[in-house]
Amino acid sequence: MSKLADATPEEVRLAMRRAKESFGPFRTLSGRKRSSLLCRIAEKIKGSKETLIQTAERETALGEKRLGMELVRTVSEIERFADFARKEEWRNRQFESADPLRQPLPKPNMVTQRIPIGPVVVIGACNFPFAISVVGTDTISALAVGCPVIVKSHPEHAQTCQSIADLVKEAIEENNSPEYCFQLVHGQDHLVTRSLVQDPNASCIAFTGSLVGGQALSKLVAERPSPIPFHAEMGSLNAVFALPRAIGADVRKLARNYLNAVNLFAGQMCTKPGAFILMEDSSTPAFLDEISEEIRRQRVLPLLNHSVYLNYLETTDALTKKMEVIGSTVIDEREIKNPGNIRIFTMPAKEFMESPETRTEAFGPSSIVVRARNESEMLEVASSLEGSLTCSLFAENEDRSLAENLIPILESKCGRFLWNGFPPGVVPGPATHHGGPWPATTDSRFTSIGLKAYQRFVRPVCRQGFPERP
Amino acid sequence: MSKLADATPEEVRLAMRRAKESFGPFRTLSGRKRSSLLCRIAEKIKGSKETLIQTAERETALGEKRLGMELVRTVSEIERFADFARKEEWRNRQFESADPLRQPLPKPNMVTQRIPIGPVVVIGACNFPFAISVVGTDTISALAVGCPVIVKSHPEHAQTCQSIADLVKEAIEENNSPEYCFQLVHGQDHLVTRSLVQDPNASCIAFTGSLVGGQALSKLVAERPSPIPFHAEMGSLNAVFALPRAIGADVRKLARNYLNAVNLFAGQMCTKPGAFILMEDSSTPAFLDEISEEIRRQRVLPLLNHSVYLNYLETTDALTKKMEVIGSTVIDEREIKNPGNIRIFTMPAKEFMESPETRTEAFGPSSIVVRARNESEMLEVASSLEGSLTCSLFAENEDRSLAENLIPILESKCGRFLWNGFPPGVVPGPATHHGGPWPATTDSRFTSIGLKAYQRFVRPVCRQGFPERP
Incomplete structure (x- = not known):
């Protein structure tokens, strides 16, 4: 042609x-x-x-x-x-x-x-x-x-x-x-x-x-x-912060919604949540278990094309060498052309902050669960973030004081700020704003x-x- | 200190x-x-x-x-x-x-x-x-x-x-x-x-x-x-276009207002008119005469400081080598410290368009009268301009058809567009806009x-x- x-x-x-x-x-x-x-x-x-x-x-x-x-x-x-x-x-x-x-x-x-x-x-x-x-x-x-x-x-x-x-x-x-x-x-x-x-x-x-x-x-x-x-x-990291009571409330539902957001259109969305930051406590193991359960329930979708596929493989293989994998799918190319295999990683907040390369967007259905040891480490992660299209905060009433400290920091990092919700999938309306500080x-x-x-x-x-x- | x-x-x-x-x-x-x-x-x-x-x-x-x-x-x-x-x-x-x-x-x-x-x-x-x-x-x-x-x-x-x-x-x-x-x-x-x-x-x-x-x-x-x-x-050139009937109407008044604008605060204004574009006709000699008369009537003011003075001298000396001087004042440094001597130049439109260096702002009371031979040359000058804070157009009813051709061109070059007026001296109000395309x-x-x-x-x-x- x-x-x-x-x-x-x-x-x-x-x-x-x-x-x-x-x-x-x-x-x-x-x-x-x-x-x-x-x-x-x-x-x-x-x-x-x-x-x-x-x-x-x-x-x-x-x-x-x-x-x-x-x-x-x-x-x-x-x-x-x-x-x-x-x-x-x-x-x-x-x-x-x-x-x-x-x-x-x-x-x-x-x-x-x-x-x-x-x-x-x-x-x-x-x-x-x-x-x-x-x-x-x-x-x-x-x-x-x-x-x-x-x-x-x-x-x-x-x-x-x-x-x-x-x-x-x-x-x-x-x-x-x-x-x-x-x-x-x-x-x-x-x-x-x-x-x-x-x-x-x-x-x-x-x-x-x-x-x-x-x-x-x-x-x-x-x-x-x-x-x-x-x-x-x-690209945009679209960090999601989940405070202790918000995680404890319903680990299964939160894990499902998180995976749905990560895997929406095989993660090829500019608002895909690339990092999920939580504070380690007694509910963490159950939440991580629910994530690996949920990964198995998700459907693997084809990626846009072969070059996106190769790029996704390369990026996630590099991440695999640096951090623990909570779970992943293993559909091969004979079953689905350019399969968008889900990969959810996890790492301590300290390491996350020290390795900026982990914070770049992986275009596809992968995301990192970042584990902070305490409130001040969670605030540090928030402050260390680069600009993003979105930030999200999951919090219950009892999380109020930490939430109030996080809100001004997260707002300064993004163009859209979500309360108890994941970023992808917005219908344009009069209040639509799709932007954010550099590098978003x-x-x-x-x-x-x-x-x-x-x-x-x-x-x-x-x-x-x-x-x-x- | x-x-x-x-x-x-x-x-x-x-x-x-x-x-x-x-x-x-x-x-x-x-x-x-x-x-x-x-x-x-x-x-x-x-x-x-x-x-x-x-x-x-x-x-x-x-x-x-x-x-x-x-x-x-x-x-x-x-x-x-x-x-x-x-x-x-x-x-x-x-x-x-x-x-x-x-x-x-x-x-x-x-x-x-x-x-x-x-x-x-x-x-x-x-x-x-x-x-x-x-x-x-x-x-x-x-x-x-x-x-x-x-x-x-x-x-x-x-x-x-x-x-x-x-x-x-x-x-x-x-x-x-x-x-x-x-x-x-x-x-x-x-x-x-x-x-x-x-x-x-x-x-x-x-x-x-x-x-x-x-x-x-x-x-x-x-x-x-x-x-x-x-x-x-x-910097900004702030070109002023004056159409034939508008010049003919009152050569003395126009020359006076032009010089007042050029010499306002010794020409150290970002909206000083740096170029005055006219179409050569029978009223041109009278207008140029009025300008040189008016120069003599203007009061020479001190420039801001010695470095502005030296820079102004250098810029206008360079212009003097390239074009005709309609008139200038000659107050020396013993009389006024850092005197802002007025210098009004003139050159044919063709040369003006061919020498971009003449179109840069001279910070001080100087300006160039650009003589176009006909309407199409005047339109060419307008099209050749870089961005500016202001453009001005002097026109009478009989100048209508040329004015209508100039308006869209001049508007595309500036942030403020004046009709029968010179740019300096605006009081800020709700409609104030002080900006313009590069390099303004x-x-x-x-x-x-x-x-x-x-x-x-x-x-x-x-x-x-x-x-x-x-």
Whole structure:
């Protein structure tokens, strides 16, 4: 399929120039017109639902059920942004009246409102072929506010990307919108991504992927002659702290919920709990036993693809050499292609704090149970954490005093803070915030999911002294 | 005065550690308590008004009148932020109720609100010893939302910085607030600034100064193991476009207003118009004549200090070799110390576009009149501009069609866009936006002046499933 060939540097430059040229016409469309473009995109995707899911299933092994749910959520987000684009409340218009009699000088009127920032480069994730890809929140929120978008397709689901892009192109044509307000480029080679983020016509980058990838791109962006905002949503540890009474309350239920969260979609979730911190006491052995019981009850799911599988094996094999394994599954490759075997480790808090490499995200269904000897060690673990998308705290009334000490520390480490709950699986709503301090993201002040995702792509301009119709 | 000695690297580390340690206690103060701290700071400054102005006058030569006005504005901004801190509307609380009956899983409640980002390092400007320095908008907006602040004093007005810092320290003690929520460090040597921006306990940097300084710091911040937001407000060209009828209407008045804007506070304003773009026609000679007349009428003011003077001489001497001088003043150093002699240059648009070095800010009362031969050349100049804090457009009804073509281009280049007005001298209000695309600032989405300046220093956190009183 020659259309999926890597873009050459010249093709990238051309795409970026076309995006820049389309910025003027695209940003001056009415909110209603951009809204109808998004509606059309949503309709096209709904209309090709079955084909898209089949294509994505061939490329990701995520399963039809999960892909179906993801597609529904993706479409509903597009529709939410269509509504948002139509209302144009995002312009956040602020007005100061003129005061011609002010001393010593007359005051002109001032109108400040937000405008789109310019062409946005979107580099999506491997684990959400619909929701964090070609028509994910990054693309749709940028289009909603009038930014042209250039998506770099994901090599592991390039055909899904192309099929969706074809639908978007049809929608653009039928809606009579600027041809190049949306473009897709393919790139197995990192060179394509490099060319995109270094292109002078890019105004903002939105990336979802690994810490290593995010760091490399961050460095490239910092070297640009004219810097632009670079937003990366990267790996995250998502530490869960469980206080003594909360564990003692129902060891079986807690172990089951923990494993369900670790193994959700084979652990390939940016909010998978990678560490579970408890304080050793009389209920610890029973809890660890329940975990190994629960591991046996879990279903092993296929990982996204062979490279994710190899990477997961390598990471968890390295962890196995450093710490005790509470339990693991052993499905082999003849039974399930690229099996996501669960591996739950355990180690003392002191060792956990001393070996930062254990704290990096293992992309797949593994997690570490960290055993603190006492309250102060638990607080130390909390303080030693890096930034994360989420932190969770399980506590009962009797755990109150320790909980009160942990809350400010954990809140300072994350973008979403859960009380008696595990992080994966949130439906986007008005209070959605998906971000967190480095290394969870490059800028904790923004979100990449939910309606506020557009805030990365707008900037205020104040018009001073303009007549009503200049 | 030994207290103005450069901080050692150990002292910087200690200050940053103390700032971090005070973050917890400071952010948990009530809005009312932080508000009363700001009120006390404002009172202290008002109480020492005369001494502060005298000290600043000795260090900056800005003149008592201007310094008095600046101090009044600074105090009124502190009072505005005191009100802002008390109301706590900045938290922008958003709530989603729980839905225990939701299928397939119950929905927990979600509360998202903003929290302070952490210790903020403030590096102020040489040209505003009150408004963009120790208790300028950067410091005050950060304190208002609960971020501890570490100010690096400006070497050219270090005593003014110290005197203000002493007052802030008194206010902190009297208000019974955390001792290290505010600290001042001195540093003639760039090493002090380097240590500050690289310190692991810094969460955000706010800098106002030159492009060269901003670029150097930007590079240092990008090299941090954990990146943090770096906000720099730097040099700006502030291009003014004047269309034919607008020039023809009253050449004398326009020339006078132009020179007043160029020479305001000896041109040491970040919004000084550095380029005036016109289209050559029959009124051009008369306009250029009026400019040279007006130059003679202007009063020459002293520049801030000898290093600003030498730098201004060097920059304008270099420009003199490249283009024609319309007029200049020739006050010598015996008459006025560090005289800010006005120099207005002119050159054809084509040459202007071909020599990017002419487009950098000359800090002082100089400006370039750029002569375009026709409409398309004027549009070309607009398109070739880099980002700027402001752009201005002078147009009459008959200039409408060219104006309509220029407006979208100029708006894409600036943060404030003026119609028939020159940029300097704005009183902060609800619609204030002081920012702009690179190289005016490092992030066009934020402002460093006005109430919204606090947005750099907060981030959202979503609490999920928390009981009303955890």
